[in-house]
Amino acid sequence: xxxxxxxxxxxxxxxxxxAAGSAAQAVDFGGYFRGGPQTQSKNEKARECxxxxxxxxxLGNECDIGGEFMFSQGFKTDGIDSRANLMIDSWSDGxxxxxxxxxxIAILSGEFTGFDIAPSATFFAGKVRERRGDVxxxxxxxxxxxxxxAGFKGLSLGGxxxxxxxxxxxxxxxxxxxxxxxxxxxxxxxxDNKLGLIGTxxxxxxxxxxxxxxxxxxxxxxxxxxxxxxxxAQYATGSAGLNSNFGNIADGSAAKRWRLVExxxxxxxxxxxxxxxxxGSAKDNAGVKTDTASVGGRxxxxxxxxxxxxxxxxxxxxxxxxAAAANLTKVTIAPTxxxxxxxxxxPELRFYVTSAKWNDAAKSSVGITDKTSGTxxxxxxxxxx
Numbered sequence: 001x002x003x004x005x006x007x008x009x010x011x012x013x014x015x016x017x018x019a020a021g022s023a024a025q026a027v028d029f030g031g032y033f034r035g036g037p038q039t040q041s042k043n044e045k046a047r048e049c050x051x052x053x054x055x056x057x058x059l060g061n062e063c064d065i066g067g068e069f070m071f072s073q074g075f076k077t078d079g080i081d082s083r084a085n086l087m088i089d090s091w092s093d094g095x096x097x098x099x100x101x102x103x104x105i106a107i108l109s110g111e112f113t114g115f116d117i118a119p120s121a122t123f124f125a126g127k128v129r130e131r132r133g134d135v136x137x138x139x140x141x142x143x144x145x146x147x148x149x150a151g152f153k154g155l156s157l158g159g160x161x162x163x164x165x166x167x168x169x170x171x172x173x174x175x176x177x178x179x180x181x182x183x184x185x186x187x188x189x190x191x192d193n194k195l196g197l198i199g200t201x202x203x204x205x206x207x208x209x210x211x212x213x214x215x216x217x218x219x220x221x222x223x224x225x226x227x228x229x230x231x232x233a234q235y236a237t238g239s240a241g242l243n244s245n246f247g248n249i250a251d252g253s254a255a256k257r258w259r260l261v262e263x264x265x266x267x268x269x270x271x272x273x274x275x276x277x278x279x280g281s282a283k284d285n286a287g288v289k290t291d292t293a294s295v296g297g298r299x300x301x302x303x304x305x306x307x308x309x310x311x312x313x314x315x316x317x318x319x320x321x322x323a324a325a326a327n328l329t330k331v332t333i334a335p336t337x338x339x340x341x342x343x344x345x346x347p348e349l350r351f352y353v354t355s356a357k358w359n360d361a362a363k364s365s366v367g368i369t370d371k372t373s374g375t376x377x378x379x380x381x382x383x384x385x
Contacts, residue, residue, distance in 0.1 A: 033067025038378035060352030066091030211239025272343025302341025
């Protein structure tokens with residue numbers, strides 16, 4: 001029996017036990033999945049996607065299929081609310097016989113709220129996904145304090161909330177790291193405006209002599225004219241990541257990165273959408289700098305209650321010292337069947353056509369070296385619950 005089959009059977013057994021336990025006490029269940037067939041023009045490989053500089057506008061442009069499935073059981077004892085969490089995730093890089101499949105445990109943690117020493121705080125330990133902040137149309141988490149760790153969050157400071165976490169990471173390459181996060185979230189600025197601050201310190205060691213790192217992230221949330229707006233301003237050095245997590249453990253103090261991101265969301269009548277603007281720069285240990293800029297958006301128009309037209313366009317440019325600038329433009333049109341007409345309504349079933357164009361300097365980054373354009377056709381279901 002292969003290791004993949006053993007892992008799948010073990011995870012299935014755990015899920016079955018949880019489901020059986022629900023007969024005695026309700027288990028909360030939720031998750032996310034996406035999948036569907038795709039083909040390309042000119043006999044390209046079975047599944048292709050187009051991205052540059054770590055930015056990929058995802059509508060009709062995803063290389064994987066799979067999902068995440070969360071089981072959560074709550075308890076209450078003498079005023080203490082406790083919760084056990086298990087998330088199983090399974091992803092495949094395509095639909096071919098040689099596809100790479102990965103199934104594992106994304107979350108295995110315990111949470112406790114109501115201790116008399118800090119009634120407002122939630123204490124946690126285990127493998128967690130904490131305070132992730134994403135931009136959906138590019139499937140990027142700009143803050144992501146996930147990992148194996150312990151700490152607390154949500155401690156009331158009056159007009160703000162305090163959180164502290166300690167995390168460890170070990171790899172098979174003789175790398176190890178410790179991470180310490182301190183956050184002050186939901187700082188009230190008046191009206192619908194809030195501020196979040198996250199400080200990160202990483203102690204990283206590996207066989208090449210990795211060094212420490214630090215990072216700082218500012219998040220500003222606001223609402224105006226029926227729109228919600230989020231801005232991230234982030235800076236990191238050494239082995240700390242811009243997203244308040246571990247970066248490259250082997251990076252020394254010469255490695256520096258910054259990023260500025262703004263995203264706007266809104267729904268007005270039948271029209272909804274999300275847009276993003278990103279600027280960033282990264283300097284490696286040798287002092288070589290790469291700048292990245294990207295702008296794009298997705299619009300959704302509800303033609304009827306269950307049918308909407310969805311379109312997405314994005315442009316990304318990267319420039320590395322000593323090399324020509326790389327450019328990528330991607331456009332998708334997707335007639336969509338949905339359970340509702342709004343932008344965020346799911347589940348939905350999309351039928352899409354995606355077209356992408358890039359220049360010669362982008363060939364190696366895009367991963368298609370024999371041409372500078374591509375077209376994809378397919379269908380996809382996306383569902384969160």
